[in-house]
Amino acid sequence: MAKVTIIGSGMMGSALVFPAFDNGHEVRLVGSPLDDEIIDVSIRTGRHPKFDVVFPDGVKYYHVTDMEEAVKGADLIIGGVSSFGVDWFGADVLPKIPDGVPVLSVTKGLMDTEDGRLLTYPELWTRRLEAQGLRKTICAVGGPCISFELTAREHTEVAFCGTDLDVLRKVRSIMETPYYHISITTDVTGIETAVALKNGYALGISLSIGLNKKKYGDDRAKYNAQAGLFYQAVREMGLILKYQGAGELENLAMGAGDLYVTVFGGRTRRVGILLGEGYDIDEARDILNGVTLESLVVAQRVAKAIRKAAEYGRVSLKDFPLLLHMDRIIREKASPELPWDEFRYVK
Amino acid sequence: MAKVTIIGSGMMGSALVFPAFDNGHEVRLVGSPLDDEIIDVSIRTGRHPKFDVVFPDGVKYYHVTDMEEAVKGADLIIGGVSSFGVDWFGADVLPKIPDGVPVLSVTKGLMDTEDGRLLTYPELWTRRLEAQGLRKTICAVGGPCISFELTAREHTEVAFCGTDLDVLRKVRSIMETPYYHISITTDVTGIETAVALKNGYALGISLSIGLNKKKYGDDRAKYNAQAGLFYQAVREMGLILKYQGAGELENLAMGAGDLYVTVFGGRTRRVGILLGEGYDIDEARDILNGVTLESLVVAQRVAKAIRKAAEYGRVSLKDFPLLLHMDRIIREKASPELPWDEFRYVK
Numbered sequence: 001m002a003k004v005t006i007i008g009s010g011m012m013g014s015a016l017v018f019p020a021f022d023n024g025h026e027v028r029l030v031g032s033p034l035d036d037e038i039i040d041v042s043i044r045t046g047r048h049p050k051f052d053v054v055f056p057d058g059v060k061y062y063h064v065t066d067m068e069e070a071v072k073g074a075d076l077i078i079g080g081v082s083s084f085g086v087d088w089f090g091a092d093v094l095p096k097i098p099d100g101v102p103v104l105s106v107t108k109g110l111m112d113t114e115d116g117r118l119l120t121y122p123e124l125w126t127r128r129l130e131a132q133g134l135r136k137t138i139c140a141v142g143g144p145c146i147s148f149e150l151t152a153r154e155h156t157e158v159a160f161c162g163t164d165l166d167v168l169r170k171v172r173s174i175m176e177t178p179y180y181h182i183s184i185t186t187d188v189t190g191i192e193t194a195v196a197l198k199n200g201y202a203l204g205i206s207l208s209i210g211l212n213k214k215k216y217g218d219d220r221a222k223y224n225a226q227a228g229l230f231y232q233a234v235r236e237m238g239l240i241l242k243y244q245g246a247g248e249l250e251n252l253a254m255g256a257g258d259l260y261v262t263v264f265g266g267r268t269r270r271v272g273i274l275l276g277e278g279y280d281i282d283e284a285r286d287i288l289n290g291v292t293l294e295s296l297v298v299a300q301r302v303a304k305a306i307r308k309a310a311e312y313g314r315v316s317l318k319d320f321p322l323l324l325h326m327d328r329i330i331r332e333k334a335s336p337e338l339p340w341d342e343f344r345y346v347k
Numbered sequence: 348m349a350k351v352t353i354i355g356s357g358m359m360g361s362a363l364v365f366p367a368f369d370n371g372h373e374v375r376l377v378g379s380p381l382d383d384e385i386i387d388v389s390i391r392t393g394r395h396p397k398f399d400v401v402f403p404d405g406v407k408y409y410h411v412t413d414m415e416e417a418v419k420g421a422d423l424i425i426g427g428v429s430s431f432g433v434d435w436f437g438a439d440v441l442p443k444i445p446d447g448v449p450v451l452s453v454t455k456g457l458m459d460t461e462d463g464r465l466l467t468y469p470e471l472w473t474r475r476l477e478a479q480g481l482r483k484t485i486c487a488v489g490g491p492c493i494s495f496e497l498t499a500r501e502h503t504e505v506a507f508c509g510t511d512l513d514v515l516r517k518v519r520s521i522m523e524t525p526y527y528h529i530s531i532t533t534d535v536t537g538i539e540t541a542v543a544l545k546n547g548y549a550l551g552i553s554l555s556i557g558l559n560k561k562k563y564g565d566d567r568a569k570y571n572a573q574a575g576l577f578y579q580a581v582r583e584m585g586l587i588l589k590y591q592g593a594g595e596l597e598n599l600a601m602g603a604g605d606l607y608v609t610v611f612g613g614r615t616r617r618v619g620i621l622l623g624e625g626y627d628i629d630e631a632r633d634i635l636n637g638v639t640l641e642s643l644v645v646a647q648r649v650a651k652a653i654r655k656a657a658e659y660g661r662v663s664l665k666d667f668p669l670l671l672h673m674d675r676i677i678r679e680k681a682s683p684e685l686p687w688d689e690f691r692y693v694k
Contacts, residue, residue: 144574155555155687157575165693181575181687185694208502223608227491228504228528231604238596248596249585250694256603257578261570340502340528346512347532347597 001025002075002174007067007093009035012106013080014048014055015147019180020078021056022153028070030062032085039063053151068096076102076174079138083109083121083294090125094136102167104160104175105140109294110196112301116308118244120192122162137167140188142195143254144261150180159183159254161191183250190246194255197240200299201233202262203272204322207329207336210276225338226263232322232343233259239319240302243309268295280333296330303327318342348372349422349521354414354440356382359453360427361395361402362494366527367425368403369500375417377409379432386410400498415443423449423521426485430456430468430641437472441483449514451507451522452487456641457543459648463655465591467539469509484514487535489542490601491608497527506530506601508538530597537593541602544587547646548580549609550619551669554676554683557623572685573610579669579690580606586666587649590656615642627680643677650674665689 004020005028006013013029020027029048031039041049042061062070071077077097081089086107097103105125110118119127122138129136143158150156160175160182162168168184176182185191208225237255241248262268271293274284285293303323309315317324321342328334351367352375353360360376367374378386388396389408409417418424424444428436433454444450452472457465466474469485476483490505497503507522507529509515515531523529532538555572584606585599609615618640621631632640650670656662664671668689675681 144571144578146571149569149571154569154571155575155685156571157578157687157690159692181691183690183692183694185692187694221611222496222501223493223611224491224496224504225502227604227608228502229604230607231491231504231600234600234603235597238600247694249582250692252596252599253578253581253585256581257574257576260577260607261574264568264570338502340504343504343530344528345506345530345532345597347530347534347594 003073004028004076004078004174005030005070005074006078006080008032008080008082008085008089009038009042009048010080010082011050011147012145013078014050015150016078016080016106016175017055017059018151018153019175019177021059022177023174025174026060027058028060028062028074030067030070031064032081032088033064036063051148051151053148067093071097074101076104076171079103079105079107081107083107083297086121086124090128094125094129094138095132095134097136099135100137102171103136103138104171105138107140108142108195108199109298110193110301112305112308116305116312116314118193118302118305120189122188122192137162137164139168139171140192142191142258144257146261146265153179155179155181157181157257159185159191161185161188163188185250187247187251189244190241190251191254193241193244193246194237194251195258196298197237197302198255198258198262199268199295200302200326201237201322202259202268203275203295203299204233204326205229205259205263206269206272207276207338209269210273211336211338213273214277228340228343229322229338230259230263236320236323239315240306243315267291267293271295275329276336278336281330299323299326300330350420351375351423351425351521352377352417352421353425353427355379355427355429355432355436356385356389356395357427357429358397358494359492360425361397362497363425363427363453363522364402364406365498365500366522366524368406369524370521372521373407375407375409375421377414377417378411379428379435380411383410398495398498400495414440418444421448423451423518426450426452426454428454430454430644433468433471437475441472441476441485442479442481444483446482447484449518450483450485451518452485454487455489455542455546456645457540457648459652459655463652463659463661465540465649465652467535469535469539484509484511486515486518487539489538489605491604493608493612500526502526502528504528504604506532506538506597508532508535510535532597534594534598536591537588537598538601540588540591540593541584541598542605543645544584544649545602545605545609546615546642547649547673548584548669549606549615550622550642550646551580551673552576552606552610553616553619554623555685556616557620558683558685560620561624575687575690576669576685577606577610583667583670586662587653590662614638614640618642622676623683625683628677646670646673647677
């Protein structure tokens, strides 16, 4: 039996309670500074307020003030913050993790750099820690996973990435169950880029659902347009993976699977539909009041990096019409009508 | 104004009436030897019996016996047969097309060869014609397209492939409309392989829908499993494209888009769900009595070619667990339970 401590009680981090608990481990769930209410309710009722499903009896809940106690003796720390908690996790959590204890992060996102590169969060954290003379083993998880399906123990296929295969094997052995299927890879850039990109591109695909909703007055599905955008999204994702110097096939395939699941549920789809219907970005934010919209952040960051990379002559902007279209909608409130002609190619 | 003759009045060929007609061309639709009833009804009522939508006034309908007249003066011939009409189209239609008139085929499929290769239909026909001393310019169309959405003039993104870019430009100029968006490429093997593969792999993804239907007694969607299979399908498709020596990114992206659209509708999904629910292949065929199941044929042919290629040491069978799983279900009535462990990788 191992001790698994999950820090950040958002959807995805919390859902990992299930495979960890089902493997017989001691599981501790620690709220972030924003999660006090979640932890209060969980302690009081044994139910995590973001889920319908009852959490397993025996999971221990901790407020952020008790993080030190929750980390003590842990064999694995899972970072369960959203991309809006990246700075807190890097500054206030990682330095307190004992050396040699592996960290597995579920946070999806990328940070653009001055020179037009896209940095993964494990890289970002590693650099910040190194600046303080600290070294931690930060792994990350990617792959198509709706958190409430994981809590229902549905088959889920993911990849854990990190710099050390032996550490990844150990982390996998703690987390793998008959329903949670784990590949392992040292291609951190590839996995993390792919899973971040899908958030941005799912927004682009959802636009067409909103455009049709406006045109027909209902939600009837038009799959040709969605699939055409899916096809364009995968092309652009492949080019960005290549630009990142990442392996392409496995990562692109995972990104495509992750794109598939993201188009079918959640916040990214909702904001994409609103934008497609003609609401501008401020109106869409108002309607989805209080919902965190990581997809908007990642689309803008990736677009910024690609524009910068084009200035350096490393990529050609005409290869990224869907990305730039989303960026114009977000930054300039441009019309959502899709630039179909720009998707065509001659080869 | 050009003259466009469509031969074969199945769904996809017939749907191409719309972009051709909307461009102001004279459009002639010729039934195959199996389509006499479709042509009878179309002539009598002006409605194509396979579609709800009324076809444009002015389209001319021909029985197969009048094919010669229908082909006369045509600027473009569209081959609209299913994969079960490939031999007829090669033997009885293509030799009668006047030299220099481009042919655009919508038929999706691949033919496995003795030495474990997969031949596209344009290649197959070209070889057969050459054996008779004939040369024709055979192009083909690929990409995610549900035929009834095309007849509703929904945005649709496809690629025309062929050996000659000038011919492709001409064909595109005849067919492109504000809703039918056409890329052109000389990578015939890539496009044709990708669009054939998606039929086989959509079957694999649909299995999980049937497995869940059996487990829960209803159709509730489980996207983690579907997306995990999508991810595995795209990986295997990428490897098969590579084995075929085809360009990868554009083709794989198109294949992914086409896979997306195929999972959401039509015959392939229906048979996949039945197999997942536990019906064996004969029972599924009975239930779908009379429905043509191209997906079963292509999955078997691709599996046969890959097994042969593995014998020659050109591929490794362990890279194709989903393909071989489908093949076992079709050929040996194996259990549909998915081999999730085989999808994991270490890299």
